[in-house]
Amino acid sequence: xxxxxxxxxxxxxxxxxxxxxxxxxxxxxxxxxxxxxxxxxxxxxxxxxxxxxxxxxxxxxxxxxxxxxxxxxxxxxxxxxxxxxxxxxxxxxxxxxxxxxxxxxxxxxxxxxxxxxxxxxxxxxxxxxxxxxxxxxxxxxxxxxxxxxxxxxxxxxxxxxxxxxxxxxxxxxxxxxxxxxxxxxxxxxxxxxxxxxxxxxxxxxxxxxxxxxxxxxxxxxxxxxxxxxxxxxxxxxxxxxxxxxxxxxxxxxxxxxxxxxxxxxxxxxxxxxxxxxxxxxxx
Amino acid sequence: xxxxxxxxxxxxxxxxxxxxxxxxxxxxxxxxxxxxxxxxxxxxxxxxxxxxxxxxxxxxxxxxxxxxxxxxxxxxxxxxxxxxxxxxxxxxxxxxxxxxxxxxxxxxxxxxxxxxxxxxxxxxxxxxxxxxxxxxxxxxxxxxxxxxxxxxxxxxxxxxxxxxxxxxxxxxxxxxxxxxxxxxxxxxxxxxxxxxxxxxxxxxxxxxxxxxxxxxxxxxxxxxxxxxxxxxxxxxxxxxxxxxxxxxxxxxxxxxxxxxxxxxxxxxx
Amino acid sequence: xxxxxxxxxxxxxxxxxxxxxxxxxxxxxxxxxxxxxxxxxxxxxxxxxxxxxxxxxxxxxxxxxxxxxxxxxxxxxxxxxxxxxxxxxxxxxxxxxxxxxxxxxxxxxxxxxxxxxxxxxxxxxxxxxxxxxxxxxxxxxxxxxxxxxxxxxxxxxxxxxxxxxxxxxxxxxxxxxxxxxxxxxxxxxxxxxxxxxxxxxxxxxxxxxxxxxxxxxxxxxxxxxxxxxxxxxxxxxxxxxxxxxxxxxxxxxxxxxxxxxxxxxxxxxxxxxxxxxxxxxxx
Numbered sequence: 014x015x016x017x018x019x020x021x022x023x024x025x026x027x028x029x030x031x032x033x034x035x036x037x038x039x040x041x042x043x044x045x046x047x048x049x050x051x052x053x054x055x056x057x058x059x060x061x062x063x064x065x066x067x068x069x070x071x072x073x074x075x076x077x078x079x080x081x082x083x084x085x086x087x088x089x090x091x092x093x094x095x096x097x098x099x100x101x102x103x104x105x106x107x108x109x110x111x112x113x114x115x116x117x118x119x120x121x122x123x124x125x126x127x128x129x130x131x132x133x134x135x136x137x138x139x140x141x142x143x144x145x146x147x148x149x150x151x152x153x154x155x156x157x158x159x160x161x162x163x164x165x166x167x168x169x170x171x172x173x174x175x176x177x178x179x180x181x182x183x184x185x186x187x188x189x190x191x192x193x194x195x196x197x198x199x200x201x202x203x204x205x206x207x208x209x210x211x212x213x214x215x216x217x218x219x220x221x222x223x224x225x226x227x228x229x230x231x232x233x234x235x236x237x238x239x240x241x242x243x244x245x246x247x248x249x250x251x252x253x254x255x256x257x258x259x260x261x262x263x264x265x266x267x268x269x270x271x272x273x274x275x276x277x278x279x280x281x282x283x284x285x286x287x288x289x290x291x292x293x294x295x296x
Numbered sequence: 297x298x299x300x301x302x303x304x305x306x307x308x309x310x311x312x313x314x315x316x317x318x319x320x321x322x323x324x325x326x327x328x329x330x331x332x333x334x335x336x337x338x339x340x341x342x343x344x345x346x347x348x349x350x351x352x353x354x355x356x357x358x359x360x361x362x363x364x365x366x367x368x369x370x371x372x373x374x375x376x377x378x379x380x381x382x383x384x385x386x387x388x389x390x391x392x393x394x395x396x397x398x399x400x401x402x403x404x405x406x407x408x409x410x411x412x413x414x415x416x417x418x419x420x421x422x423x424x425x426x427x428x429x430x431x432x433x434x435x436x437x438x439x440x441x442x443x444x445x446x447x448x449x450x451x452x453x454x455x456x457x458x459x460x461x462x463x464x465x466x467x468x469x470x471x472x473x474x475x476x477x478x479x480x481x482x483x484x485x486x487x488x489x490x491x492x493x494x495x496x497x498x499x500x501x502x503x504x505x506x507x508x509x510x511x512x513x514x515x516x517x518x519x520x521x522x523x524x525x526x527x528x529x530x531x532x533x534x535x536x537x538x539x540x541x542x543x544x545x546x547x548x549x550x551x552x553x554x555x556x557x558x559x560x561x562x563x564x565x
Numbered sequence: 566x567x568x569x570x571x572x573x574x575x576x577x578x579x580x581x582x583x584x585x586x587x588x589x590x591x592x593x594x595x596x597x598x599x600x601x602x603x604x605x606x607x608x609x610x611x612x613x614x615x616x617x618x619x620x621x622x623x624x625x626x627x628x629x630x631x632x633x634x635x636x637x638x639x640x641x642x643x644x645x646x647x648x649x650x651x652x653x654x655x656x657x658x659x660x661x662x663x664x665x666x667x668x669x670x671x672x673x674x675x676x677x678x679x680x681x682x683x684x685x686x687x688x689x690x691x692x693x694x695x696x697x698x699x700x701x702x703x704x705x706x707x708x709x710x711x712x713x714x715x716x717x718x719x720x721x722x723x724x725x726x727x728x729x730x731x732x733x734x735x736x737x738x739x740x741x742x743x744x745x746x747x748x749x750x751x752x753x754x755x756x757x758x759x760x761x762x763x764x765x766x767x768x769x770x771x772x773x774x775x776x777x778x779x780x781x782x783x784x785x786x787x788x789x790x791x792x793x794x795x796x797x798x799x800x801x802x803x804x805x806x807x808x809x810x811x812x813x814x815x816x817x818x819x820x821x822x823x824x825x826x827x828x829x830x831x832x833x834x835x836x837x838x839x840x841x842x843x844x845x846x847x848x
Contacts, residue, residue: 056477056478056479056480057447057448057477069735071731071734071735095737095738095739096737097737098734098735098736098737099736099737100737101736104735105732105735107728107731107732109728112727112728112729113728113729113731113732114729114732115727115729115746115747116729117750117751118746118747123729126733126736126738126746127736127737127738127742168732168736172736187332187333187504188332188504188505188506188544188545188548189332189541189544189545189548191548192544192547192548192551192552195552214477214478215478216478216553216554217478217507217549217552217553217554218548218552218553219552220552220553220554220556220557221551221552221553221556222552240557241557244554244557244558245557245558254479255478255479256554257482258478258479258481258482258483259478259482259507259553259554260481260482260485260505260507260508260510260511261507261510261511261549261553261554261555261558262506262507262510262534262545262546262549262550262553262555263534263549263550263555263558266511269486269489269490272482272483272486273486276479276483280433
């Protein structure tokens, strides 16, 4: 098999300084192939955002390595890191476009940032994400939430990425807008052969986007597999609870008693420092 | 009939924000209200509680009856017997409803002393008991902790304890689980359902997520742009939504949610 | 400018400052007499057709001295503010962007400046470096630098941690680009307001220093120096101190008025839209 687009191996990350330093990720393995869409699911404190931020060099790895399109990024620093970022191979879409777009720059200025002969390419990028190029002259505060997130996606697409990292890209959006933005992401990635790392706390909104899933719990990948395997037949107790907790409209799902039992099992394991081993379900 | 709302409307100046909302809720029953921000669901809740933001008012035709009493006719003194006593409420951001520099237990105990008229000792004991009822492990320890020491899910449980401390007949939960993680959300929803089953509390559950509401509620109404667009038994609405908006909400789940795989599995047999 | 002129305070302040700027530019040329020429026959004379504002204790024409002194008085104030701007704004921006060591050192240095007693420091500086205008203004500049430092840092700090800055960094922007594109526009309005108010303050200091004979030595005329001499002859010429004092008060008041107008003007975002719309309409 060819080398995957993103290869994370044995990645450990510790954050904070001095006494406050804590290891957030304890040796995580993850791959995303070219044109493949992988979901990384985890709740508050699972380390999912830390993982994503380490991939793009916003945190340093304590152990392990990260390779993106054949480049070892864990060792990149300063000028070489900037050059790698400017190459546009990896692009990042944040959760809340109100925060990730400068409120004082127009949509066009943000999208065309650092792009030579930006004018026509900005218009193309806006059209690509389904926005009227006329919106380029508006400020982020003057367009709707869905349009803002499309603009943030346009900013990522204009760089011609091979890997797109999306951190909760639809959590800040209304239900109806959410579907449109997901449709857009899926279409863009499959049409352009872009690998997608989709990070979310909510399986309920990701399952349909991804080919494979990795479930992150307290800094470890506790279960990984094809999305269908993980969703339809979860094996790790945490994954079972996570899926059994996701609100659904099909009336299926877990009973209150079942959930209560799983919670008891998981808390028994964590309060005894893992002496009730739950193991990992990883292929 | 515990709660009956007829032709509820909310206006500001010449603008109508909410109009023609009818609700009925029996003792021990659960009603879900679904809508996006701006749909009028929160203004409906606030109208029932008599706490509309300044500048907003209910229309003349609005009727809010609780257990036979017309709540709209109450003055501030009259409200005391209802708001916080017979009608409890929890909202989205639990931390902002607690004083950051007072222990959560002390705040709960104070509510018990004021609302229920318990003595200092009795209020303390009852508070620890309530915290235990909320499924908080080691309630005596939680009693002594400050809001910043607790997670969002734990804080929301403390707030639910505050809301039900006076044993209300109705609990209004407005986006009470929205800011929580999925597993914690399910835990809080399970807690609400347990409380309903155990105490006969009626629940008015408000959320932007149809699936959240469907998980707990018998009846559902869907609001959009200040009006009710769909209502019915939860199962019926999910199985056969009549309004395109409701259909789009369900569609979002069946296309991108885990339902997609369950459906595929079911089709395969 | 446009929004400064929207209010009455702004219009009056700008008008007063414009007149004073003209005085500073052309004042010495307009002087009807030699400001240093002593007329022993007319000492402490009242206003007359020949001496509109009378003469001082050495028989020098007061109007000529005021006009001739305006350049020096104002230039000195502006110079002090310029020194303060450089010594305050630059370290503030660096403290936000160059890491904890620079931050710690610059904070401590600024705190030290703040604790220094104003006049004593200025006297000490001129004693050390020699009594001259440049030395005195350097001292004043150092003393007002913490004001600029604080304001700049307060405006730059939230921007440095903003997500749109992170997004820019991920796009490969250098620290310099981030500073120019995202930080600077947020800092300028705050710095403009404090420039105006500190210009007022530094004019007062220049006046009090010349009053003490520091910075500018007799017989060179300055507003503060004249005020000092006139006060000594208050009994002979009771209206004497009034004119230089009025000029100082008017300048300082106008600077403060301008600062208020800058601060209270409508926020930048709608204003910017309006400018864009106007430009669009005019083309």
